[in-house]
Amino acid sequence: xxxxxxxxxxxxxxxxxxxxxxxxxxxxxxxxxxxxxxxxxxxxxxxxxxxxxxxxxxxxxxxxxxxxxxxxxxxxxxxxxxxxxxxxxxxxxxxxxxxxxxxxxxxxxxxxxxxxxxxxxxxxxxxxxxxxxxxxxxxxxxxxxxxxxxxxxxxxxxxxxxxxxxxxxxxxxxxxxxxxxxxxxxxx
Numbered sequence: 300x301x302x303x304x305x306x307x308x309x310x311x312x313x314x315x316x317x318x319x320x321x322x323x324x325x326x327x328x329x330x331x332x333x334x335x336x337x338x339x340x341x342x343x344x345x346x347x348x349x350x351x352x353x354x355x356x357x358x359x360x361x362x363x364x365x366x367x368x369x370x371x372x373x374x375x376x377x378x379x380x381x382x383x384x385x386x387x388x389x390x391x392x393x394x395x396x397x398x399x400x401x402x403x404x405x406x407x408x409x410x411x412x413x414x415x416x417x418x419x420x421x422x423x424x425x426x427x428x429x430x431x432x433x434x435x436x437x438x439x440x441x442x443x444x445x446x447x448x449x450x451x452x453x454x455x456x457x458x459x460x461x462x463x464x465x466x467x468x469x470x471x472x473x474x475x476x477x478x479x480x481x482x483x484x485x486x487x
Contacts (some may be wrong), residue, residue, distance in 0.1 A: 433468030
């Protein structure tokens with residue numbers, strides 16, 4: 300059984316409310332989810348709560364994983380990231396992150412699995428192909444959790460310009476990702 304097949308089976312069991320499967324999911328991905336939540340929130344108690352909230356969304360079937368769209372780990376981390384950002388927005392505060400750029404995330408990425416490390420390495424390589432103004436806005440939006448309005452205020456750019464650059468950058472990044480991951484040397 301491949302890892303993907305194991306994840307599919309695990310999620311099927313969770314959707315049937317199999318508590319043992321849920322414990323396995325948490326054992327497998329809980330540490331990564333907590334680390335991401337802590338990185339965004341910079342608060343132990345809040346990171347624990349966000350991690351629990353993210354896993355409860357999975358348990359309560361508020362959202363479903365589609366294996367055709369990506370790996371289970373990445374999906375769970377996305378849920379965790381958005382849950383943490385939502386928490387910050389509810390409290391009307393900004394993430395307390397170190398002022399590092401996308402290129403400086405190697406330390407965080409080094410703790411991930413080899414396959415995800417390869418994906419992250421490819422993603423970082425692809426991001427470097429974007430114009431600098433798009434990279435800066437992607438960094439503010441996705442790694443610092445800022446809203447479009449907050450980015451506009453921070454960068455002193457018109458809101459429409461922020462939205463257009465982000466949309467263009469993400470569309471180009473998606474195109475580059477599709478082109479790159481179709482290459483046989485980069486597939487798992």
